[in-house]
Amino acid sequence: MSAVTTTTGAAFIATLRRDLLIAYKKKHDVVNPFMFFLIVATLFPIGISPEPERLGEIAAGVLWIAALLAAMLSMDSLYRSDFEDGSLEQLLLSPHPLYFMVLAKNIAHWLVSGLPVVLVSPLIAYMLNLPDEAYLAVFLTLLIGTPVLSLLGSIGVALTVGLGSRGLILAVITLPMSVPVLIAGTMAVQQTLNGAPLLGYLAILGALLLGSLALAPLASAAALRITVN
Amino acid sequence: MWLWFSKLGSPKWFYELSGKWLPWLIAVMSLLLIIGIVWALLFVPPDYQQGNTIRIMYIHVPFASISLAFFPLMAVAGTITLVWRMKLADMVAKTAAPLGAWFTALALISGSIWGSDIWGTWWIWDGRLTSMLLQFFLLIGVISLRSALEDTEAASKACAVLSIVGCINVFVIKFSVDWWNTLHQPAGSFSLADDAPNPPEVWVPLVVMILAIYCFFAVSLILATRNEILVRERRAQWVEDLACNS
Numbered sequence: 001m002s003a004v005t006t007t008t009g010a011a012f013i014a015t016l017r018r019d020l021l022i023a024y025k026k027k028h029d030v031v032n033p034f035m036f037f038l039i040v041a042t043l044f045p046i047g048i049s050p051e052p053e054r055l056g057e058i059a060a061g062v063l064w065i066a067a068l069l070a071a072m073l074s075m076d077s078l079y080r081s082d083f084e085d086g087s088l089e090q091l092l093l094s095p096h097p098l099y100f101m102v103l104a105k106n107i108a109h110w111l112v113s114g115l116p117v118v119l120v121s122p123l124i125a126y127m128l129n130l131p132d133e134a135y136l137a138v139f140l141t142l143l144i145g146t147p148v149l150s151l152l153g154s155i156g157v158a159l160t161v162g163l164g165s166r167g168l169i170l171a172v173i174t175l176p177m178s179v180p181v182l183i184a185g186t187m188a189v190q191q192t193l194n195g196a197p198l199l200g201y202l203a204i205l206g207a208l209l210l211g212s213l214a215l216a217p218l219a220s221a222a223a224l225r226i227t228v229n
Numbered sequence: 230m231w232l233w234f235s236k237l238g239s240p241k242w243f244y245e246l247s248g249k250w251l252p253w254l255i256a257v258m259s260l261l262l263i264i265g266i267v268w269a270l271l272f273v274p275p276d277y278q279q280g281n282t283i284r285i286m287y288i289h290v291p292f293a294s295i296s297l298a299f300f301p302l303m304a305v306a307g308t309i310t311l312v313w314r315m316k317l318a319d320m321v322a323k324t325a326a327p328l329g330a331w332f333t334a335l336a337l338i339s340g341s342i343w344g345s346d347i348w349g350t351w352w353i354w355d356g357r358l359t360s361m362l363l364q365f366f367l368l369i370g371v372i373s374l375r376s377a378l379e380d381t382e383a384a385s386k387a388c389a390v391l392s393i394v395g396c397i398n399v400f401v402i403k404f405s406v407d408w409w410n411t412l413h414q415p416a417g418s419f420s421l422a423d424d425a426p427n428p429p430e431v432w433v434p435l436v437v438m439i440l441a442i443y444c445f446f447a448v449s450l451i452l453a454t455r456n457e458i459l460v461r462e463r464r465a466q467w468v469e470d471l472a473c474n475s
Contacts, residue, residue, distance in 0.1 A: 155394055159374060159387045169377050173370040173391065176363045177398050180405035187409060208401075219394050222311075226386040227378075 011096045012104045019108030022081075033074035033113040034120065040066040041124045052129040059128035060138055060189035064182055066124075067117050067142055068149060072174055074113035075153035078105060079161045079224070088161075088228055098221035106147075106154050106217065114146040137192040137201075141185040144205040148181045151216035158223035181208055240317050240458040241467050247451045254448055261441035268434040276431075282346045287435060289339040291442030293361070296336050298446075299329030299368065304396035307389030317454075319385040320461065322392060323375060324453035330368040332446070337361055356410035360403045367395045381461075 006014070023029050044062045045055055082088040091101050121142050122135055130138065156174035163169065188201030269287035276283035303325050309318035340358065345351045352358065371391050378384035462468050 155390075159391055160377065162383075163377055169370075169373050172366065172373055176366040176370065176402070177394070179363055180398075180401045183405045183409045215397070219390055223387060223390050226383055226390065229383070 006096075008096045008100055011094065012100045015091070015101050015104035016108050019105055020111065023108070023112040029074070029077045030112050030116060033070045034116045036073055037066050037070040037117045037120065038124065040069055041128065045128065056129040056131055059125060059130035060134060061186050062128060063121055063124060063130075063138055063142070064145075064185045064189075067121070067146055068175070068178055068182060070117050071114060071146055071149040072153055072171060072178075074109075075150070075157045075170065075174070076167070077113075078109050078154060078157050080157075083161050083228065088224070092225060092228055098224065099217045102154065102158075102217040102220045102224070103213075106150055106220070109154075110147050110150040114150055118142045118146055131193060134189050134193050137189045137198050140198070140202060141188045141205055144202060144209055145181045145185045148205070148209050148212045149178055151212040151220075152177050152181075154220045155216055155223060158220040159227060161224065162227050181205070184208060240320065240462050241465070243317055244455055244458050247455060251448070251451060254444060254451070258441060258444035258448055261437055261444060265434055265438035265441045269438060273431060273434055279347050282343065283431075285339060285343040285346075287438045289336060289343055290435060291439045292332055292339060293336040293357075294439060295442055295446050296329060296332040296361070296364070299325055299332065300364065300392065300396040300399045303329070303371070303392035307392040310385055310389045316461070317458075319389070320454050320457040321450065322388060323385070324450060324457050326368055326371045326375065326388070328446075328449055328453060330365060330372060333361060333365045333368060337365065354410070356407045359410070360399075360406040363402050363406070364399055367399065371395060 041062055044058065044066075048054065048058065079088055082091070092098065094101065118139065122139055125135055125138050153170075153174045156170050156177075159173065160169055184201060184205045188198060188205070191201065192198050265287065269284055273284065273287075275281050303322050306318040306322035306325065309315050310322065337358070340361075341351045344353065371388055374391055375384050375388050378387055459468055459471075
């Protein structure tokens with residue numbers, strides 16, 4: 001009946017703000033992935049070896065795998081509460097392209113659950129005795145790589161949003177898809193330790209980020225239209 | 230053209246047509262399989278390095294090559310499902326996923342047996358092995374998504390989206406794993422495509438076996454799709470007639 005009064009940009013900002021506000025009110029969504037990351041990273045020295053030399057060798061891989069698992073587990077909160085209270089349907093009914101709405105939700109989600117993990121990674125890197133020259137590589141690769149994990153994970157969550165128990169299905173769907181990011185991230189760190197320049201690897205991660213930025217929200221949007229009736 | 234297209238999408242039409250073709254396809258497959266297996270196992274000269282172990286190649290290579298076709302197949306079927314809502318395409322996609330998982334598993338297992346002899350180990354993190362294993366995981370993901378979603382309509386579209394995403398992903402994984410692998414293992418290549426070109430008495434039976442396994446793939450896919458058609462169209466009149474007459 002009424003004409004469209006908001007622009008897509010305004011709707012994008014509104015969605016982003018709304019999700020950030022909800023995260024601010026429900027702080028456990030921020031704290032949980034962060035704590036999970038810390039705890040998983042703590043398990044490796046206990047499970048493998050507390051010797052500094054051995055830890056230093058595996059530190060980059062441990063950080064990346066812990067970040068990958070934290071990203072995957074935190075994805076559950078991306079659409080679930082919106083699906084349960086019906087606001088996801090409202091989002092689908094909005095006249096704006098769903099691509100931008102999904103993108104806004106993904107960005108908000110990454111800011112809330114991905115960025116804290118990236119920010120705390122140097123601390124964990126220190127505890128795992130990562131060699132000094134690799135700090136920058138770990139930090140930058142996680143900074144560029146974790147948004148890709150969020151964008152890919154969003155597809156998996158969108159496909160399974162209506163299911164009651166989906167933890168394992170989500171893992172089976174999204175973890176194999178994350179392998180290229182994991183490879184690029186850990187290789188960047190390894191090669192930096194060997195003295196190779198970092199920029200090429202960052203460019204590859206950047207390409208993965210841009211590619212998934214362009215395509216993944218489309219897939220997520222299509223998946224949401226299918227699974228939310 | 231469109232008439233033909235919509236006819237092609239009709240499960241009944243496919244069921245009848247495939248019923249006519251199937252005996253011929255099975256005959257060709259059996260012939261090729263018998264020729265290929267007898268030739269490969271009895272008459273191919275033993276390899277000068279690998280001896281009789283080379284005969285595993287005649288099983289492994291066909292399965293490995295056909296298992297690469299599953300994600301593109303499922304992505305194409307998924308696109309047809311999403312765009313034209315063709316039921317038949319989804320039935321093919323549904324039956325292709327478990328079949329693909331089996332073929333991939335067989336390629337991995339036969340390769341592992343082969344590797345246990347010529348590499349001295351059952352598993353190495355070689356580029357091809359790793360990407361094959363990841364493809365297997367992705368196929369398992371599609372299968373589990375299909376079984377988790379109860380609504381058939383939603384399941385077919387969701388699996389179509391996942392197949393398209395997975396198809397792109399399989400290529401990215403393939404490239405990234407190859408890249409990872411060459412950086413990790415610069416020396417000691419396990420490549421099999423080395424030295425002199427293989428003589429015809431080695432590769433001709435391989436071509437026969439590849440064709441035989443392709444036929445086997447087509448036959449399995451058609452048989453499984455026919456079952457799926459009967460299950461989904463069980464309330465249709467023509468299926469009832471079929472059941473009463475047989």
